[in-house]
Amino acid sequence: MKILFSLLVMSALSLSLFAQAPQQQQPQQQQQMQMGGDMEEVSDRELKKFVNVQEMIQEKNQEAQPKMIEIIEENEFDIQRFVELSQAAETGGEVDASEEEMSRFSETQEEINNMQREANEEIANGIEDMGLSLERYNEISIAIQQSPQLQQKLQDLR
Secondary structure: OOOHHEEEEEEHHHHHOOOOOOHHHHHHHHHHHHOOOOOOOHHHHHHHHHHHHHHHHHHHHHHHHHHHHHHHHHHOOOHHHHHHHHHHHOOOOOOOOOHHHHHHHHHHHHHHHHHHHHHHHHHHHHHOOOOOOOHHHHHHHHHHHHHHHHHHHHHHHH
């Protein structure tokens, strides 16, 4: 149960990262790479920065998990019930809940979303502080997904 919730929380936070402008650029970047576009090579130095950014993101995610649990519990939800409501909201499924419970659920989601926005800003600033633009970070991420050689280099750096 705790593992399921942790995975859901991590997924929610990870999916929300860079949900605004940088992510909107990814389909174009992916298309360029698939078509053999002129994406720059990823240098060892950039790959090391990417590893540092990934570690920073992981730290932020680990910091966010207990805060999310605290928000959920402060709004008088059992973790399992909150996950159930979240899944129903995400899939458009029906759920047996009172109006009061749904109101608390909406408020809880909004608090979590606000926390995620703040974390996203911190992460975006951290990426730039580590010497990568958000655009370049996304380009490297796409390149790694599509290149077994870069995946191996990344593993070697970790």
